[in-house]
Amino acid sequence: MYNVKIYVTYKESILDPQGEAVRGAVHRMGFDEIEDIRMGKYFEIKVAKQADRTVEETIETICDKLLANVVMESYRYEIEAVKETV
Amino acid sequence: MYNVKIYVTYKESILDPQGEAVRGAVHRMGFDEIEDIRMGKYFEIKVAKQADRTVEETIETICDKLLANVVMESYRYEIEAVKETV
Numbered sequence: 001m002y003n004v005k006i007y008v009t010y011k012e013s014i015l016d017p018q019g020e021a022v023r024g025a026v027h028r029m030g031f032d033e034i035e036d037i038r039m040g041k042y043f044e045i046k047v048a049k050q051a052d053r054t055v056e057e058t059i060e061t062i063c064d065k066l067l068a069n070v071v072m073e074s075y076r077y078e079i080e081a082v083k084e085t086v
Numbered sequence: 087m088y089n090v091k092i093y094v095t096y097k098e099s100i101l102d103p104q105g106e107a108v109r110g111a112v113h114r115m116g117f118d119e120i121e122d123i124r125m126g127k128y129f130e131i132k133v134a135k136q137a138d139r140t141v142e143e144t145i146e147t148i149c150d151k152l153l154a155n156v157v158m159e160s161y162r163y164e165i166e167a168v169k170e171t172v
Contacts, residue, residue: 001121007128008128009128019129022129022152022153025152026148026152029147029148029151029152031144031147031148033133033134033135033136033144034131034133034144034148035087035132035133035134036130036131036132037129037130037131037132038129038130038131039127039128039129040127040128040129040130041125041127041128042093042094042095042125042126042127042128043105043108043123043124043125043126044095044122044123044124044126045120045122045123045124046121046122046123047119047120047121048119048120048121049119050119058117058119058120061115061117062112062115062117062120065115066108066111066112066115067108
């Protein structure tokens with residue numbers, strides 16, 4: 001089994017209105033040292049081993065088709081293999 | 087300056103309806119090897135050095151008061167110091 005962590009963020013060139021709103025709120029709380037906030041999505045996924053495709057193929061297909069809007073967002077992922085105890 | 091990454095997720099005991107919905111959609115796409123999906127929020131924050139408080143204090147205050155609902159959500163963060171080029 002694999003534990004996969006996926007991070008989806010807006011591309012650098014895309015305005016992030018949620019992050020801007022959070023930055024405004026943080027400044028109103030008095031934390032002027034916060035210079036920039038970008039907000040994204042985070043997924044923790046458990047994937048079973050599959051015979052006919054690799055976990056990388058599975059994750060990239062899911063990201064491209066479902067989790068990320070690849071026109072505006074980019075994603076990165078980390079795969080951690082979990083030892084199965086029998 | 088510091089680059090901080092913050093991950094906010096529902097606590098284990100809390101139902102994650104968004105993650106459940108994504109899991110259903112992934113299964114309808116034919117990826118039955120996806121066993122569990124939990125969805126969270128992800129923040130990338132740039133923080134300037136401050137004289138009267140540490141970056142950890144700043145981040146924890148912001149998380150507790152604004153970014154996470156600590157009753158239902160837990161958070162973790164990574165701080166990376168960035169060398170300033172003068």
